[in-house]
Amino acid sequence: MPKIFKKKDNKEAEEKASRARRVRFISRLRGMKDILPDEYKYWNLIIKKATELSRSYGFKRMDTPVLENLELYERSSGRSSDIVVKEMFSFIDKNGEKIALRPEATPGIIRSYIEHGMFNLPQPVKLFWLGPVFRHDKPQAGRFRQFSQFNLESIGDASPVADAELIAITYYFFRELQLEVMTQINSVGCASCRKEYLVKLENFYKERGRRTKLCNDCKKRLAKNPLRLLDCKEKQCQEIAADAPQIVDSLCEDCRNHFIKVLEYLDELNIPYNLNPTLVRGLDYYNRTVFEIWPSSAEATEGKPEEQSRQNALGGGGRYDGLVEYMGGRPTPACGFGIGIERVILKIKEKNIPLKDEEKGDLFLAHLGDPARRKIMVLFEELRKNGFKVRQAFTKDNLKSQLELANQAGVKYTLILGQKEIMDGTILIRDMESGIQEIVDYKKVVAEIEKRLGSPSKKI
Ligand code: HAM
Numbered sequence: 001m002p003k004i005f006k007k008k009d010n011k012e013a014e015e016k017a018s019r020a021r022r023v024r025f026i027s028r029l030r031g032m033k034d035i036l037p038d039e040y041k042y043w044n045l046i047i048k049k050a051t052e053l054s055r056s057y058g059f060k061r062m063d064t065p066v067l068e069n070l071e072l073y074e075r076s077s078g079r080s081s082d083i084v085v086k087e088m089f090s091f092i093d094k095n096g097e098k099i100a101l102r103p104e105a106t107p108g109i110i111r112s113y114i115e116h117g118m119f120n121l122p123q124p125v126k127l128f129w130l131g132p133v134f135r136h137d138k139p140q141a142g143r144f145r146q147f148s149q150f151n152l153e154s155i156g157d158a159s160p161v162a163d164a165e166l167i168a169i170t171y172y173f174f175r176e177l178q179l180e181v182m183t184q185i186n187s188v189g190c191a192s193c194r195k196e197y198l199v200k201l202e203n204f205y206k207e208r209g210r211r212t213k214l215c216n217d218c219k220k221r222l223a224k225n226p227l228r229l230l231d232c233k234e235k236q237c238q239e240i241a242a243d244a245p246q247i248v249d250s251l252c253e254d255c256r257n258h259f260i261k262v263l264e265y266l267d268e269l270n271i272p273y274n275l276n277p278t279l280v281r282g283l284d285y286y287n288r289t290v291f292e293i294w295p296s297s298a299e300a301t302e303g304k305p306e307e308q309s310r311q312n313a314l315g316g317g318g319r320y321d322g323l324v325e326y327m328g329g330r331p332t333p334a335c336g337f338g339i340g341i342e343r344v345i346l347k348i349k350e351k352n353i354p355l356k357d358e359e360k361g362d363l364f365l366a367h368l369g370d371p372a373r374r375k376i377m378v379l380f381e382e383l384r385k386n387g388f389k390v391r392q393a394f395t396k397d398n399l400k401s402q403l404e405l406a407n408q409a410g411v412k413y414t415l416i417l418g419q420k421e422i423m424d425g426t427i428l429i430r431d432m433e434s435g436i437q438e439i440v441d442y443k444k445v446v447a448e449i450e451k452r453l454g455s456p457s458k459k460i
Contacts, residue, residue, distance in 0.1 A: 010097075010210070011355075011396070018240055023345060029145070029234055030139055030143055032144070033144060033342070036443075041358060041359075042345040043341070044358055046344060046345065047355075049176055049298055051128075051217065052126070053169055053172060053173055053438050057165065058126050059126040059154075061127075061128045062127050063131060064105065064109060064111070065102075066101060067102070069097070069432075070098040071098070072107050073102075073107055074101055075107075076106070076107035076110065076285055076326070076327060077106075078225075079284075079285065080111075080221075080284060081245070083282065083283065086136070087103060087135040088100050089101040089103075089134045091144075099367070101261070102134065103134060104149070104283070105131070105338060106151065108428070109127055109129055110153075111329050123157045123158035123332075124155055125153070125154075126155075126339070127153050128150075128151070128152055129150075129153070131148060131149070132146055133147060133149055141346070142312045142342070146442065147343075148342065149340060149341065150339045151336060151337065151338045153335075153360065157333060158336065162443050163258075163318075163335050163450075164266055167262075167266060170181060170315055170337055174314070175346075177353070177456060178351070179295070179314075179353075180295070181293045181294060181314060182272065182293075182294040183293055183294075184276040185219050185275060185290070185291045186275065186277060186278075186279040186281055186289075188286055189247055190255050190298070194227070195314065196250055197245070198227065199230070201227070202222065205222055205226070210240050213422075214229070214236070214240070220231050224318065229241060230280050231280050231281070242430055249276060249319075253286075255288055258288050262289050273291075279292060285320040285323040287318075287320065287322055289319045289335065290316075290317075290318075291317060291318060294312075294313055294314065295314060295347060313343075314339060314343050314344055315338060318337075319333070320335065320336070321334065326360050346454060356408065360409060360410040361390060361411045362388050362389045362456075363388055363389070364391045364405070365379060365390060366416045367402075368416070368417070368419065369419050370401055371419065372417040372418055372419065376392070376415070379417075379445070382392075386446060386456065391406065391411060393405050399416070406432060411432055413430060413453075414432060415428065415429055415445065416437070427439075428440075429445075
């Protein structure tokens with residue numbers, strides 16, 4: 001065999017052996033996302049907006065564990081809800097206990113309210129919650145298996161003002177993020193008026209062979225939870241639902257008055273909404289007001305705006321007056337909402353909304369040589385302690401690459417220290433826009449920077 005072929009054979013064998021030696025890479029799970037540094041500016045913005053609004057409206061932040069007893073969700077979210085039936089990450093732990101990764105925040109918050117005796121506090125107790133939740137959903141655009149929610153819950157207030165306040169907060173949240181949304185609103189009544197309505201609804205579906213045209217899930221829902229037939233995402237079911245009797249026509253007097261008052265407050269606040277008779281929400285605990293925040297149809301992806309918006313709701317919530325008692329607490333009215341943070345970020349990206357880059361600094365410290373590096377490490381800490389946003393590249397040696405990083409950091413000035421400046425007791429201040437450099441006394445550099453940039457706030 002010619003030498004050349006032998007060489008090739010050896011090379012191939014070597015590559016094969018090297019591939020076999022390489023460790024198999026383990027990628028992330030389906031429907032789970034990494035949040036990379038570039039993405040964090042969106043998270044920071046949303047967390048800041050959510051925190052500011054919650055604080056202004058008197059909601060206090062709290063958190064609950066990621067893992068809870070499985071029964072907590074079976075009892076609250078509902079044994080007929082998709083979340084519990086199809087989407088829960090549940091397992092038996094080493095002690096044989098059935099536990100679940102939280103698929104939503106509300107049940108844990110209510111458990112905590114009861115467990116910590118928050119009913120003894122002045123009511124309502126207004127809580128702000130932000131964190132990851134887990135649903136074994138079919139992953140697709142805007143649908144993940146781990147995603148995060150911003151929740152507000154107002155516990156202990158039955159008045160329609162509480163519902164309107166929450167809807168108003170969601171509206172301001174999206175308005176301040178420059179996203180156009182349309183609030184969809186409906187009332188699902190109370191246990192007594194809903195009973196009558198459900199009879200009407202069942203009769204409607206039994207008439208004219210409508211039942212046979214439903215999707216398989218809806219055929220089952222008809223027996224277990226007929227209300228859910230109204231918000232099925234399947235086209236054939238939506239067409240039938242459009243002609244179904246409307247629950248608002250069956251509301252008892254108290255539920256009707258409550259709903260009218262909520263709408264009146266929204267009108268007063270100039271908050272646009274769409275009365276949506278098929279909106280019922282997918283969780284079992286709601287009564288009276290239910291709402292969802294949809295991207296306005298102009299912003300929904302082209303094609304089927306209504307369907308797209310329904311499937312990609314940015315948030316949803318409503319009243320759940322029976323839940324606290326049902327979970328073992330005293331009878332306590334409550335309402336709340338949850339907003340899906342990843343979906344909000346997708347919308348901000350789609351709209352190309354310019355964001356303030358929090359990583360940007362005021363100043364960059366550059367050095368030439370090891371003695372200068374040591375000195376600016378000390379100076380860096382002094383300037384940082386004084387409240388300046390200082391950037392640096394201590395590990396770099398080359399001045400050109402440091403100045404490039406200074407440009408990327410968008411700073412106004414770069415302080416440059418080299419061997420000569422150390423000997424003279426000076427430092428250079430370079431204006432990054434004009435490129436003009438001035439020599440200043442090293443001892444006066446902090447005062448000099450304050451003169452140019454103003455004194456930064458030292459508040460923590
Ligand atoms: P939810 O409608 O199930 O309500 O979820 C709230 C929001 O979470 C949705 O509107 C959506 O933006 C987001 N979301 C839901 N599923 C996914 C997913 N697979 N991937 C990405 N985002 C998703 C609740 O969870 C209720 N606990 C809200 C509430 C609070 N009601 C009263 N208080």
